[in-house]
Amino acid sequence: MLAAIAVTIAACIPGVFQLVSLSRRAAALSFGTLPVISVDSLWQLPAACLAWSIGVIQVTVPVVAVVSCGVGVILAVIWGGRVRLGDAVRANVIVMMLYVLIPPILFLIVSFLSPSMLLVSRYWSWSLVPLAVLLALVLGSIQGQGARRIAVVTTLVFVILRVSSQERVLEEWREAAALARTSGKRVILFSGLIEAEGPPQIEEGEYYQYLRAPLLVYGVEQPIDVVGVTYSEEQLEDAFEVAPFTLVAFHARRSGVLSPERFLRTIQRQGREPLIQKQDRLITVANVR
DSSP states (O other): OHHHHHHHHHHHHHHHHHHHHHHTTTGGGSSOOOOOOOOSSGGGHHHHHHHHHHHHSOOOHHHHHHHHHHHHHHHHHHHTOEEOOOHHHHHHHHHHHHHHHHHHHHHHHHHHHSSSOOOOGGGGGGGHHHHHHHHHHHHHTEESHHHHHHHHHHHHHHHHHHHHTOOOOOOOHHHHHHHHHHHOSEEEEEOOOGGGGSOGGGGSTHHHHHHHHHHHTTTOOSOEEEOOTTOOHHHHHHHTTSSSEEEEEEOOEETTEEHHHHHHHHHHHTTOOOEEEEEOSSEEEEEEO
């Protein structure tokens, strides 16, 4: 028991330092929100909890590694292998599991108790080393060379597929800024930054230029209004009342809807037809009269 308590405390120490660092950016982190569990009856609770879990758990490489390792172990057992953990290995597995599980649980609790959304896997990246050790211990405990090989290959294949599926594309703001400058109109910007989802007062002080940086850095001088993709329809309609203007929207998907699509639909409901000037995989620019 004392050993488990000591390991738990040790696993929390890096998180405490990380939380202290993140607290200095509390205002910038207060706009992400955890999914809400909403049910009308007890029978809906399991489905709501499942939906909540899907909304919270991100399909990151570590998550894929854990799931694929579990699938690999099952396939190895079906193949005829056995999983045997000696006392020493079992103790190490428990220790590594604590190191892997405690950080996200810690940040989940803080996200519930504070206005900041901290459930982002990079905030507890120090747990990746214990995770690698944990997977190695589990895979190494499989008896039978063929069965172990199946488990290892299964884990590697899924992890490699997940890593290779990560797209890294450059955000081409230079062209979008040039189009905005040429129009000479007021600009309404959705930059994709989480801070843009916050209340209007966030535009004051240090965040004013930060929220508009993708365009300001390329010399856009006309007024720039900031909107968020999580704004209500009423908020968007109020923002789009100014005319004419140039809409510059980063592509972000929320609740299955791509941000420019939602903005353009709102503008069309106001009886105006936006003229698309640029639309690629990441940014849409449209002139609105």
